[in-house]
Amino acid sequence: MSAKADRELLGKLYRLMLGIRLAEEKIVELYPTDKIQSPIHLSIGQEAVSAGLALAMGEADRLYGTYRGHGPYIALGGDLKKLFAELYGKDTGCARGKGGSMHLVAPEAGLMGCSAIVASTIPIATGHALASQMRGRRYAVLSLFGDGGVDEGVFFESVNFAVLKNLPIVYVLENNRYAIHSTVPDRHKQTELFRIAEGLGLRGERFDGNDASNVYATAKRAIDAVRAGSVPALLEYTTYRWREHVGSQEDYAAAYRAPGEREEALAHDPLQITRKALIEAGASPVELDGWRSQVLQEVEEAVRFAEQSPSPAPGRLLADVYASR
Amino acid sequence: MSAKADRELLGKLYRLMLGIRLAEEKIVELYPTDKIQSPIHLSIGQEAVSAGLALAMGEADRLYGTYRGHGPYIALGGDLKKLFAELYGKDTGCARGKGGSMHLVAPEAGLMGCSAIVASTIPIATGHALASQMRGRRYAVLSLFGDGGVDEGVFFESVNFAVLKNLPIVYVLENNRYAIHSTVPDRHKQTELFRIAEGLGLRGERFDGNDASNVYATAKRAIDAVRAGSVPALLEYTTYRWREHVGSQEDYAAAYRAPGEREEALAHDPLQITRKALIEAGASPVELDGWRSQVLQEVEEAVRFAEQSPSPAPGRLLADVYASR
Amino acid sequence: MKTLNYGQAIHRALEFAMEKDPSVFVMGIGVDDHKAVFGTTKGLLEKFGRERVFDTPISEGAMTGVAVGAALGGMRPVHIHIRSDFLYLAMDQLLNMAAKWRSMFGGAASVPIVVRAVIGRSWGQGAQHSQSLQSLIAHVPGIKVGMPTTPADAQQMLLAAIADPNPVVLFEHRLLYDIVGELPEPDWAVEFKRAVVRRPGKDLTIVANSYMAVEALKAAEFLQEHGIEAEIVDPVTVVPLDEAVILGSIRKTGRLIVIDTSWTFCGVSAEIAALAAEKAFSSLKQPVLRLGMQPTPCPVSKPLENLFYPNAGTIADAAFKMMERRSPELRAPVLTHAFKGPF
Amino acid sequence: MKTLNYGQAIHRALEFAMEKDPSVFVMGIGVDDHKAVFGTTKGLLEKFGRERVFDTPISEGAMTGVAVGAALGGMRPVHIHIRSDFLYLAMDQLLNMAAKWRSMFGGAASVPIVVRAVIGRSWGQGAQHSQSLQSLIAHVPGIKVGMPTTPADAQQMLLAAIADPNPVVLFEHRLLYDIVGELPEPDWAVEFKRAVVRRPGKDLTIVANSYMAVEALKAAEFLQEHGIEAEIVDPVTVVPLDEAVILGSIRKTGRLIVIDTSWTFCGVSAEIAALAAEKAFSSLKQPVLRLGMQPTPCPVSKPLENLFYPNAGTIADAAFKMMERRSPELRAPVLTHAFKGPF
């Protein structure tokens, strides 16, 4: 890649990550006010995975996620106003206030939906890949889940089907070390999770998930390959959750964390990693700070939008349950 | 092993297999009379797996099976009278007529239960192994299932838990080439099924499942090892179903079978393989024919017992649903 | 008009739908084998190819999710289960996902999947091959449930289900497969909300679905011979339930027996009895009565299985009792739809 | 007598059972972490060790089977789920296996497992963390179902469940956790079949379970201020259902409102309404009325969620209507048990 292209890419990744970080820091600030009445699962510390994937995805590619959905939503380009409105349970939210933080959706941006049941979108993403295959394999589907996703049987059933039918799907395992307070070795003898389905014929690889350009490059290669006809792939990205599983607080002192994790996390801050690379590639700190202000402003606007938006009218309660023909 | 011990072993295996074969041939004979009103899944052609396992199991070991349960039931030493009575739906059956052919049980012989839901006893066997572990690991548990068992997510979930906790369990995959009319490659890209869970850390091996002494030796090694503290194991035994999936008929002409399968099957008849070895080891054909008559007589007695037994009284309908304290 | 049996009617609907709409496809264990799920998928593989008619691994959970995802990708999957007992493995995908997808995302997308599931009975199906899970599905909003009784129902409801933008589960009773009936032209446009008065009567209403409607009709013939006019109402759609037809009949007769193919406790029969107590109370002259499977797992033994299910005889007895009449010595004839094995 | 809250009562029962019976153990996601499932398993790890208190992989299906197998191996597992919505993944093991094991094998063995499942509500739990699956379990014979309301219920029913030789599922409502009450001495021997008259009254019967009983009691206070005496009956066991107590109340008052924590369609409220229509018909003066969650997946938005659940106000309104009275201007006070997040 040329130096210019490289810098451009890093810039895009950084901007996406800034979007996630600053939006979520705003959420952290707002949460104690009880304006957001919904369990929240923050992506802070894990921004590089969402950003890298988003940039690696083609226009027509699709992604299914989990309740930890702010990161993917923002990175894929979901409307920030609709995000905050959704957190506020407003009618103008991306799910019209029905879904809240755990059920983000932005089909126009490629985010098909997020679910609060562990692993539950894995087979659905697989089925969407089947639809792609039946309709000419013009797009790939990404199934994004945590290290807890591979605990559920549907993961293996889905993988088996995908490799059997050679579907255009990339399974993305975002390993943030914990499923709630349970570590990977608490739940698996096989701790190299990228290998967990290799008996079924799924090739897997593990990558550093805190370096967005690395995520981007590895994901792009995999997505382009499956779109072009290659067998399904599993990408494991190692990263780290900075805040409590659910909620806005830090919990570094909690028993499930090892001492020193906070320092380790800060030393691998995805934003700093990419920022450093950007500056090495010639970007000026002033320019980057400008982006920051710009994103902050977008976030403030989104919050304002959410606050000023109307709640769903009572008549919305029973709407949406069934579609009419 | 000494020649004598070898011959004794072969003799035991042969007798167990004769028990299965002749009982099932009787069932085939009876089935058109509609005296057995129950779906039946015959073990004919697969006798070596049940016989080998049964002999390899220690007194206290336990086995969970599937609706294809006549083989394991007979081999483990379940009462033949109670088997036929169960097929007849009689009150004297092993499940008092409630279970029929698909739900055989003989706890006194180590057969904990058989289920008609594919893979459904796999986690239960795993849990029983957990109980063994908690109580001093004095016995091993065997989970017996078909090549279709590994299609279900609970198989992987169970294996993950078993290797995580190092439970005293042996998973036995009886690969008879078909799940109803579906071949292994119809359902899996990974056709070396013994490898299907190796990503989870389960070591697997494949063996000829038509040679009872081979089944015995390999199973005994594995069972003794897990009982003594070794990690869980998966044993795949390749064998072949001679008759239709459900029912008493042959269906060699059906589209799902390849031409020549019948001849191939007969060339690998488990009974003939062991009989030949027995005779080579010095047994006389006359002696073996004597066993045959003896078993036939036992079968006839069992049928007579079943026919003469009473049906469950109407009051039995609502019995057994709940145990009282 | 064509005369076909229930299985053939389903086949006809599938073939019609697949011809008209290239996004329709059929998946499930055994859909491509020589038995073709009691013939219902026969020849579809040859006609429409492996892409649109395929066997699946025995993975009900993920395969249901695959159907949901395919639907979100623009397809119209029909997922077939040879026994509805296997749906327990698909509950998460059916009820946490398919049923909620549309509402949970504020209407962003719909999930047009069709699930066909066969209710087993007779020939020793036993505890795990005889269940009838309509009430479990129906309890949860967002998914439709149908129980076609006649060949015409089977054809039209399957078409309506395929055309429906919502998830739909159809329960087909094994004992109905050989029943023959006249079929209208295949029609997408029929509404998926219907209760049918199978037989008019003035003395009491028997609401009975699926194979229970057949037994109830037999009972009604017998009752008529003894001067009792039973009205048989068959709610072929459970969700949405056609309350108007059901309540109309109850208001007319003032008496209600409800018979569902499953257990009564929290079952569809409980729902309809509750509906009567809420919305037709003032018309009721008598306590409502429910019949269903006895409160036990289904036994294999035939004499016990005979006691396990309601039949024309026990239904007639219940009706005589409700009419405050003694049952005649001669019992209502028992139907002979019990099929011969092996499956 | 000890005064503890609901969560503490559960904790006390677990500790008691584990002390008395070495075959009792506790498994489930998070049982060994610092949150200890709302404190209910706190300290058990330290006291009884990793063998008897362990976290599990997120594998509800297999883990339920593991519990069944452990029970068949002589243990008494207590399997905990922090939301009952996850039980959809365990349906096959619960309903095809645990519920049927004993009967299907003619009584050869019993399956003494206990499943604790928490019903979520409030703070934007949304569609997938707010469900209440008691009717799905209760529909299928062979498994018992309880819904403890008070701390005393929670303690005694958990002990009774652990002592029971049958599979038992207990639904614990999140909003009950902070409610405080007096506890008797822990007792294994209490029977697992009970409906409690929480408050006597002569004008109408309100059958309400779990957190709905709390709202109903609040409504009853308000109704009393307006001269209406509501009797509140809480069927803390759903299976077996204590019909006698429920019917006794209905026969006394002649009026029935039924409120369950779930949807009404084919729900526990349908069962109880049907029961009234069958067995207390002649005492009923009025149509029965059911209240429950509105027929939609649960919305996150607070104003919609407020409309989604019945509350003291809507219950009181229903009662006024049933008594043919107009609701007063001033509404019944809304309870404030809604907890603050994040979970």
Ligand SMILES: Cc1ncc(C[n+]2csc(CCOP(=O)(O)OP(=O)(O)O)c2C)c(N)n1
């Ligand atoms: C089927 C199911 N079981 C349990 C839960 C409770 N739960 C919520 S999040 C979670 C942990 C998931 O961990 P992981 O997949 O690593 O994702 P992360 O939260 O780390 O992003 C669990 C167990 C659930 N939501 N769904």
Ligand SMILES: Cc1ncc(C[n+]2csc(CCOP(=O)(O)OP(=O)(O)O)c2C)c(N)n1
């Ligand atoms: C969960 C479930 N899905 C589908 C079925 C229908 N079914 C019965 S047997 C069978 C094939 C199982 O094949 P396999 O495990 O190889 O055992 P085999 O019959 O060959 O012994 C299937 C799919 C079932 N019983 N349970």
Ligand SMILES: [Mg+2]
């Ligand atoms: Mg994680």
Ligand SMILES: [Mg+2]
């Ligand atoms: Mg097989």
